[in-house]
Amino acid sequence: MIPTLFYGVPSGCSFGSIVALEWLGEPYRLSRVEMPADVTSETYRRINPVAETPALMLGNGRVISESMAIMNHLGWLGIGKGLGFPQGSDQFDLFNQVLAYLNTSLFNGFSPLWYALEHESDGSSKDALRTYGATLLAKAHADLEEMLRGKKWLLGERRTLADAYFAGIARWTKYHDVLDRRDYPAVQNLFERLEDDPGVRFAHAIERGEKSISNGGFRGEVSLKDALHLRQQAS
Structure with missing residues (x-):
């Protein structure tokens, strides 16, 4: 399973995590979370019990929440591209x-x-x-x-x-x-x-629900229900 980012609309702070994934260039999926309806649902609370976006589900089913934690995780993956840096430096x-x-x-x-x-x-x-x-x-x-x-x-x-x-x-x-x-x-x-950055323009289009072309590793969107099923398979 490739990582899945749960992003909130309208205008969630998860926008930055979409941009980060685009810049990283590794395969990922997105799962749209309407706020406030979906984000407070029992379904989404099974992803993030505090009912907030963003949340990043890794390939093994483990979930990272909070933007700073997600950015630090993705930054570690992007050290070779200068997007993040080795801890301790x-x-x-x-x-x-x-x-x-x-x-x-x-x-x-x-x-x-x-x-x-x-x-x-x-x-x-x-x-x-x-x-x-x-x-x-x-x-x-x-x-x-x-x-x-x-x-x-x-x-x-x-x-x-x-x-x-x-x-x-x-x-x-x-x-x-x-x-x-x-x-x-x-x-x-x-x-x-x-x-003017392509990754930022992509994130805007994603939030608006428009057809958008990824310059990164975007592999499509999945529903909350399907994302939970993928998590069960990975665990």
Whole structure:
């Protein structure tokens, strides 16, 4: 069995894991998980009990969840392509540091904004959430602008899976009109460069349910039911 990534739609942070798999170039499948209906179902909880995407089912049926864990696993597989680095090296420490920043500061900056958008609340509560989220995101973007000083990609002159993860989160500004990314030129340039990347364009098409051409190892989509059956066979 080849690995299967369970990705959430619409606009899940699992987007970055699709991009990472495309860049890696090894065979993989995808399984679409509608949010919130499918992701909280008993069927999907048999894949990931905490009911979140992404989750990566390996060839032996073992499942890895949480974006950072998946990126570190795929990064190890992509050391030869410069997408990740050997554990214990200075480069690995920097890679892990940047991933952690994206996963905490940038991701969490959007959390109050998503809550305000998806939950009913009075005007003052919603305004407070949006103000808080805007403050967090302004700081995160300023920090990223500084991190990118003199660099083409987040870690330097070559793209890594940290850039793939960034692509999936940075696009969320389109849902929340609290920040103009153009005020941060280096961040905007990185975002635009990634939007032109074939792997990122592929991930966008996959999320939209459009026919898409993989430049990596994509071997088609499987349903949750079929993915569970494959897991039982592999175990």
